[in-house]
Amino acid sequence: MRHVKLGAVALLAAFAALVIGYLSAAAEGGWFADRPTIEFLRADAEAIRGKSIDRGPVRLFFSGEDGGIVIRFPNRSIQAEDYPTLRLAARTDATPLDARVLWRRADQPDRTYSLTMPWVGDGAERVTLSTDADWRGRIIGLAIAVRLPPGSPLAFASLSLLPDTASSIAREVLTEWAVAESWAQYSVNYLHGGSPNPRVPLPLAAGAIAVLAIAFYVALAKWRRVGVSVSVAAAIVLAAWLVLDLRWQVNLLHNLTQAAGSFAGKSIDDKHRAAEDQQIYLLAEAIRRSLPDGVTKVTLASDLTASPYFLGKLRYYLFPLWLHPRPEDAVSGEVVAVFQASRVGLQEATGSLQLPNGQSLAVERLGGTPPIALFRVR
């Protein structure tokens, strides 16, 4: 029983020490101040370089020919010292060549200041503004600038200025830990264990508390002159492990509920029609249905064959029908499907398909349901 008490004391002491220690270092906005987070959502984000469209919960910005995207936010009067940290919820396909926070100050309204953002690339960027000597005074304009390959998208969800008070940090940390991680293609490779790029990673926090608690326990046991019990050390690790696992269980149940909503009670055909790649599945089914009997191979002419995801999925769904992605290889008797092919043209007069490489294929039309057109090479 004495060991259990020492273990409990050690665990509580480690928890308290790490929480107080972290907040002492991180709460630049003070322990007891209460300032709200300033949050700019997608409706606040205006493209002053590049183009934008709304898609679901995000606003997509596309870089122009120079690769630049500049997003401006509504002017507000912000006291810089009150907001030491910026958090950007945004994702890009390509790693930005450059990413910066831009601002203007009331004392020098014609001058634009900038700070480079270290780009993590997992959807949540975090920038410490307070270390920049120019982040001071009254801020009257705020923007972000990102340089990407020309035509690349940036999906913007929100930008927040964080007050970094003790209470706001605690709220932020707990909120990030509670974020349910839905399945994505990266999930089989790694898991964030909550929000991407969190202020404090939960496994690190739990591990640090466990290790420190064991160190405290060993010290207490030696001080009290009782032997160190491995069971107590194991119990401390188990307690921390259990906390992580309960969060993970809730996350799994969240994902299970999502899966149930999309797929439960459905046939495999209906499941694919409800899945995230439904457009590709529907295309595969449309091609399959349009083909004459006896066809075992189809050649696809499409701008989308450049995408490994599109091509791989379409090929998978079409099996045992074989999909070939290069129309220039098609020979007499083979079937060519044309779908979203901006550089393929049909010359009705000659009955030929003009391919992107300049080659011409003599074809007869088989039909197909728009947007798919099917041809047989003559």
Next chain:
Amino acid sequence: MGAAGLVVALALSTAAGVALLLPLAIAGRGLSWQAVLGYGLAGGLTLTTLLMRGASALGLGLGFGVTAASLGAITAAGLGVAWWLPRHPVNRLDVTARPVVAEAGLARTPWRTVLWILFVGLATVRVAGIALETWWRPLFPWDAWDIWAPKTKIWFFSRDLGNFYGHFDNGYPPAINLIQLWSSLGLGTWDDARMNMAWPLMLGALGLAAYGQARAVGATPLVASITAWAMTSLPILNVHAVLAGYADLPLAVVYGMAAMALIVWSITGSWQQLVLAVAFAAMPPLYKIPGVIWSLTLVPAALVALLVRAPRRTALRWAVGLVALAIVAGAYLYARHRNFALTLYQAQVRPHDSTGFITDNYLILGNYHLLWYALLVAVLLCARQAVSAALRPATVLLATGLGFLAVSFFFTNSAQWWGDYGTINRATLHFAPLVVFYLCVLSRASLPTAPPSRSTTTLEAGSGTVTPLA
């Protein structure tokens, strides 16, 4: 045949695996029913793939009936031997090797019972939830539809294991394709959600096997339940079960089972465990090419276990000989190749700076819960027990596995695929179940020993009896 056909297919595989293990369990009582069921399920599925390959090679085709009949025959044979064995003198084989599963540890206080229910409940909910989502969700992760399932789909529709459409003969072992194919034959239709039900079942089998093997080294039901829960709680293993279709989870399961059996054999001396270890050590290469190396990592530990049992002088001779052999082999490889290749991986002398990747994935991201923190603490607190005679083989096995990972992370070109963290975690996933079981035996060995009694003795290599974990 639908869902009932799938259940029949998977049940036939499991029955064959269990029936093959029953004689082992009956011969020595060294295996608990949990271990028999867990090993039986994983072994039975692997056996099914071999039968399908055999039937195809013999020109018997890929019909459901041929494989089902073979599995039925094996089940009948196993049950027959299990029935015959207790009635014949060969049963006396087990005279020296009968691990006593901690009878004294069965005394259950209410809080222990509550905790046992909690951990068994958590593990059950985990596997059941994952199974449900696997049942619902169509094939999801990239390599599953890009590399693995295309072959399965081609074989399902062509019923020809030699058919690759000229594009998918990638040299990967066919075991997981054949598991998917076997499920599809049971279903009677192509259903790329339900054909993956073997993955959550494999995860459940690993949990059962861990429970049984923890009991075999003398852990109480509570500690065994914690071991099984910890094994099934690892997020990266869970993800590979729920987003099924990769070879990594089945490989992790059969390698983990081989490693657990080897450790239990090295501690208890039970020959049944040695048989299990050898049988399951042969399975990893059937799932993935790196499985060959994982199987080889068991060899040093087996040798150390033999050395521990040998007289001191003989052991010394063997040790010197093996070290000399390793040095000569290493020097030869270094002198001849400097940089040499194995599958896609090229070894190199200059190390990569991989520390950041490893720290991120092992300690900061949510892949392994606290596995690596726990290992660090355990090795620091229990260093003396880790190198004791009883645990030396297990520690060598752990060190060999870590060594293999370290070499592949620091001294091969695997870093070029690390942008998405895929290589690092899929390689580590194979090894993680072994680490969990090692933590179990190390913590158990580090407890103060109970006063000797009729049913308990201290944990010594090959003693055949074990101390319960309080």
